[in-house]
Amino acid sequence: MALVLVVWQVLVWAKVTDSYKLPAPSAVWDEVSEAWRQGTFLEYIWTSVSRGLLGFLMALVIGTPLGLLVARVKFVRAAIGPILSGLQSLPSVAWVPPAVLWLGLNDSMMYAVILLGAVPSIANGLVSGVDQVPPLYLRAGRTLGATGLRGTWHIVIPAALPGYLAGLKQGWAFSWRSLMAAEIIASSPDLGIGLGQLLENGRTANSMSMVFLAILLILIVGIAIDLLIFSPLERRVLRSRGLLVTH
Amino acid sequence: MATALAKAADATTSVEYAARIEHVSKSFTTPAGRQLVLDDITLDVAPGEFVTLLGASGCGKSTLLNLVAGLDQPSAGGISTDGRPALMFQEHALFPWLTAGKNIELALKLRGVAKAERRTKAEELLALVRLEGAYGKRVHELSGGMRQRVALARALAQDSKLLLMDEPFAALDAITRDVLHDELTRIWRETSVSVLFVTHNVREAVRLAERVVLLSSRPGRIAHEWTVDIPQPRRIEDSAVAELSVEITEQLRGEIRRHGQH
Ligand SMILES: Nc1ncnc2c1ncn2[C@@H]1O[C@H](COP(=O)(O)OP(=O)(O)OP(=O)(O)O)[C@@H](O)[C@H]1O
Numbered sequence: 001m002a003l004v005l006v007v008w009q010v011l012v013w014a015k016v017t018d019s020y021k022l023p024a025p026s027a028v029w030d031e032v033s034e035a036w037r038q039g040t041f042l043e044y045i046w047t048s049v050s051r052g053l054l055g056f057l058m059a060l061v062i063g064t065p066l067g068l069l070v071a072r073v074k075f076v077r078a079a080i081g082p083i084l085s086g087l088q089s090l091p092s093v094a095w096v097p098p099a100v101l102w103l104g105l106n107d108s109m110m111y112a113v114i115l116l117g118a119v120p121s122i123a124n125g126l127v128s129g130v131d132q133v134p135p136l137y138l139r140a141g142r143t144l145g146a147t148g149l150r151g152t153w154h155i156v157i158p159a160a161l162p163g164y165l166a167g168l169k170q171g172w173a174f175s176w177r178s179l180m181a182a183e184i185i186a187s188s189p190d191l192g193i194g195l196g197q198l199l200e201n202g203r204t205a206n207s208m209s210m211v212f213l214a215i216l217l218i219l220i221v222g223i224a225i226d227l228l229i230f231s232p233l234e235r236r237v238l239r240s241r242g243l244l245v246t247h
Numbered sequence: 248m249a250t251a252l253a254k255a256a257d258a259t260t261s262v263e264y265a266a267r268i269e270h271v272s273k274s275f276t277t278p279a280g281r282q283l284v285l286d287d288i289t290l291d292v293a294p295g296e297f298v299t300l301l302g303a304s305g306c307g308k309s310t311l312l313n314l315v316a317g318l319d320q321p322s323a324g325g326i327s328t329d330g331r332p333a334l335m336f337q338e339h340a341l342f343p344w345l346t347a348g349k350n351i352e353l354a355l356k357l358r359g360v361a362k363a364e365r366r367t368k369a370e371e372l373l374a375l376v377r378l379e380g381a382y383g384k385r386v387h388e389l390s391g392g393m394r395q396r397v398a399l400a401r402a403l404a405q406d407s408k409l410l411l412m413d414e415p416f417a418a419l420d421a422i423t424r425d426v427l428h429d430e431l432t433r434i435w436r437e438t439s440v441s442v443l444f445v446t447h448n449v450r451e452a453v454r455l456a457e458r459v460v461l462l463s464s465r466p467g468r469i470a471h472e473w474t475v476d477i478p479q480p481r482r483i484e485d486s487a488v489a490e491l492s493v494e495i496t497e498q499l500r501g502e503i504r505r506h507g508q509h
């Protein structure tokens with residue numbers, strides 16, 4: 001972080017390019033304090049974060065049963081398994097134009113884009129988690145009488161948890177990216193200003209420092225949620241199973 | 248022997264066997280073609296009886312145990328058991344997301360034991376395998392021998408009439424194995440459980456069993472049977488155990504020689 005700042009400042013001093021293309025860190029800082037004074041700073045962040053987390057939760061609620069069905073029911077897997085993994089490689093920004101046409105410029109369009117981006121990764125994470133459950137656990141479960149739904153609940157889901165969590169982590173990354181794409185492309189006054197709109201506003205206002213601020217915040221929020229929520233969760237699960245080497 | 252007879256008379260079930268294996272054959276389809284692994288196996292395990300199944304590596308012991316456990320279907324013949332048997336795998340097969348105690352409680356829960364009783368029962372079972380205090384331990388925090396004991400406790404938690412054991416002590420050192428032999432014999436004599444125990448260790452087979460069944464290789468057939476009437480408690484170094492082991496080893500060697508070339 002400090003290194004980035006130093007390099008940045010040196011580049012500015014060296015006048016590598018015009019200052020409107022590369023604003024000084026201090027200019028970006030001024031932008032922060034300005035937004036802070038107007039009380040809009042936290043509002044920008046909160047608009048995006050609340051959308052992102054709510055969208056992610058919806059993706060979780062849809063993606064989990066979907067993943068279980070694909071993993072456990074043969075014909076469901078044959079029918080939608082390939083679509084699901086195909087969707088995962090489609091950049092979710094591609095969903096923004098159709099979502100705008102279908103739903104208009106509103107919050108539901110944002111959520112639709114998040115869902116289309118995150119549901120496939122959550123479901124696929126669960127599917128690969130289930131596929132990697134050692135057969136020994138399934139057989140041990142069967143001899144204990146855990147078959148059918150009881151087998152799914154007591155054996156398959158806990159055994160697949162590490163893969164599922166990896167899917168959730170990726171699902172969050174996809175949610176966040178999709179949301180930013182949606183906010184940048186589809187800005188409208190009644191949508192409230194999130195970080196994506198902030199970036200777009202910076203571009204239209206030709207304010208490079210605002211653009212930089214927006215990019216930094218998008219990066220920081222994405223990483224912070226991962227560090228605060230998903231990484232500790234994953235570490236806890238792995239440690240409790242003795243799968244994490246602690247020094 | 249007397250105890251075993253008393254136990255057999257005790258068992259007042261309507262079925263006169265813990266497991267009945269009748270003319271069972273099993274073949275697998277492999278890229279190289281159809282491979283007959285088990286050929287016309289007929290074997291009864293009486294209620295309360297301790298039978299060891301002995302055979303060279305790859306002769307089909309695990310295959311037979313899986314069939315009896317209902318994890319796989321025979322290609323021909325029939326298997327009936329008195330209730331669902333408990334199976335103890337060669338690897339401990341404990342669930343790493345649960346503590347030792349919770350592993351046992353899951354078995355209790357799945358057989359319908361009320362929630363209020365589970366904790367006490369699990370502690371009792373842990374005490375039975377001499378693992379008091381291991382209740383809250385994670386699987387990876389236990390030693391190999393402790394894991395096998397928890398696995399044994401979990402299998403006992405199923406309260407099955409028949410306990411199937413697939414080389415459960417093969418990976419342990421001689422001393423730990425010896426201790427576990429004693430425990431297993433004690434538990435078997437204290438309960439009315441029947442045991443079908445797979446091993447390729449002749450001395451272990453003789454040390455534990457009332458009856459030793461020798462399986463030949465390729466395909467697996469019942470080659471020979473011995474009744475072991477050395478009184479329990481036995482020790483693995485007893486001269487009577489050693490004597491019978493020599494005889495059985497001779498026979499086993501013959502089987503391996505006869506079927507070993509391929
Ligand atoms: N699912 C399977 N598909 C194909 N062949 C199999 C399968 N399971 C077992 N076999 C074959 O059946 C034979 C017997 O295997 P099994 O595991 O029962 O041997 P085992 O007597 O338990 O040996 P060990 O003492 O080494 O455990 C082997 O030749 C093995 O290759």
Ligand SMILES: [Mg+2]
Pocket residue numbers: 308309310413
């Ligand atoms: Mg085996």
